[in-house]
Amino acid sequence: MTVLSPRPDLWTLDPDYVHLNHGSFGAVPRRTQELLALLRAEAEANPMRWFRSVPERLTASRLELAAFLQTDPAGFALVPNASAGVTAALSTIPIPAGSKLVLTNHAYGAVRYAAERFAKANRAEIVVVDVPLEADDDAVVAAVEAVLDERTAALIVDQISSATAMVFPIRRLAALCRSLGIASIVDGAHAPALLDAPAEDGADFWTGNFHKWPAAPRATAGLVVAEQWRTATLPLIVSWSEYDERLPERFDQQGTADYASWIAAPESLRVLADLEWPRRRSELSTLVDEGARILAKSLGTSVAEVAHPAATMRLVELPFPGERSPDAGEAFKEKVSRELKAEITLTGFDTRVFIRLSAHAYNSLHDYQRLAEWLPPML
Ligand SMILES: Cc1ncc(COP(=O)(O)O)c(C=O)c1O
Missing domain, CATH: 3.90.1150.10 (Aspartate Aminotransferase, domain 1)
Incomplete structure (x- = not known):
């Protein structure tokens, strides 16, 4: 071949x-850049007309992005980046005083900062599990399992770590959390296009970037929310969609913003298909x-x-x-x-x-x- x-x-x-x-x-x-430029020109030719067209175009884009992830579109929302996805998840789950937020020593720095902010605000504790660089899946699961207990509010774990470029056994970790009644938040920033169906491993929350490996315009990411959390999960910016009962649509409106990237993102998926x-x-x-x-x-x-x-x-x-x-x-x-x-x-x-x-x-x-x-x- x-x-x-x-x-x-x-x-x-x-x-x-x-x-x-x-x-x-x-x-x-180049192709996606060209589409992005056309969309922005259209917006500037008639901003009123453009903003009237945005909801329908966002819906079409979301459906394509959800299909690429092979995930249920009803649980898939657009967010600007994985940092926003993790922050939205942390602001949804209950974090009782005295509880623990568990991360590993592979966690992305800004994600750890997010966990620290929520731990401080809720008088919870951060626990960092040491996972050796050479650990295989069994060793990863054993190291995490050893620290999870009835005080753990959530496990926040990479699907593919940034500093160590390592794939974590998310399906097993999510199942473990579920069996213990612990919320799982998966940082899949690098996962779209590197793993097939990355959001389908059974986590409560999964977030991943389209602006990394799928080469979408920047500030395009997804948040996938398990059914039981969908009503409670709110976007970080309060806007007109506040009382929309549908999770994806709730995240579509984040005030006046440049939605062209989200609308153009599927073009990059078509480039990947051609490649x-x-x-x-x-x-x-x-x-x-x-x-x-x-x-x-x-x-x-x-x-x-x-x-x-x-x-x-x-x-x-x-x-x-x-x-x-x-x-x-x-x-x-x-x-x-x-x-x-x-x-x-x-x-x-x-x-x-x-x-x-x-x-x-x-x-x-x-x-x-x-x-x-x-x-x-x-x-
Ligand atoms: C593992 C991991 N998590 C989170 C992020 C943050 O992504 P973003 O900057 O798009 O929010 C990155 C970015 O490189 C990352 O590698």
């Missing part, structure tokens, strides 16, 4: 740079594996042994010993961008520092080879 060709031509990324960090902010294909996703995704796994091996070899380090890595991300260890400050990390990324014309991200876990490599349809092996050739002399 022939290997699919890289398609940088479908994006507008600056060809002078290698773009190896799709995972942080995504990148929007032969998920066959493409499986080839990108092979590509990022190979790219990570090449980079690790050039650095004299190794690729992190994550038991269940995300399809299109890998961690390559940096040779720096000990802890590096966030400021040093930012300065390093800036230097790599300026001097090597390569966009990368760094992540940290315990005292280890990694380059987290991504692969999307615009990448080719040459991108990783170029980084591998140029980075070692700079260190």
Whole structure:
């Protein structure tokens, strides 16, 4: 079988740079950008007419996005990002004084801050479960199970972690929570397009970004709510839909906002379909594996042994010993961008520092080879 060709031509990324960090902010294909521009032009030609048309267009978009996730559209709402999804979930569940909110040490920093805010406001406690980088599914479930008890209000857990690009056994964790009467909130920020039917693992709340791997316009994310919570779940901004009994429609109105991104988002799903996703995704796994091996070899380090890595991300260890400050990390990324014309991200876990490599349809092996050739002399 022939290997699919890289398609940088479908994006507008600056060809002078290698773009190896799709995972942080995504990148929007040309076709979707063009549609977005048309929609915004239409809005500016007649704002009154545009806003009258928004509800119907949002409904159509939501139905396509829900179908992509293979989830029940009645439990699917649009939110601007995974941070908003997690915040909405935390503002819905009861968090009694003295209860516990459980996270793992892989949790995304801003999600942990959200849990901290709600814990403080409710005089609850944050418990962080240590899950080793190399833990397999059984070890993850055992580590989480060991801390869940009758005081636990919720488990907040990544489906695919950011710093460690690891896939968590959500179906098992959600079932465990359900059996103990504990609410489960799944941070699936990276899951759409990397996992099939990611919202169907039985969590009480699931949120995920369309602006990452599905390459939708930014500020497009979903919140999937289990049936028993749908009436209680409210959007973070109080607007005209406050008393709408339907969950999705309640989230459609967030005051005067730019809804063009949400309306244009399905175009990116059509781009993925044209790219032969998920066959493409499986080839990108092979590509990022190979790219990570090449980079690790050039650095004299190794690729992190994550038991269940995300399809299109890998961690390559940096040779720096000990802890590096966030400021040093930012300065390093800036230097790599300026001097090597390569966009990368760094992540940290315990005292280890990694380059987290991504692969999307615009990448080719040459991108990783170029980084591998140029980075070692700079260190
Ligand atoms: C695991 C995880 N959770 C949450 C987020 C936050 O996503 P957003 O910035 O879209 O709210 C990210 C972003 O990278 C993430 O990787």
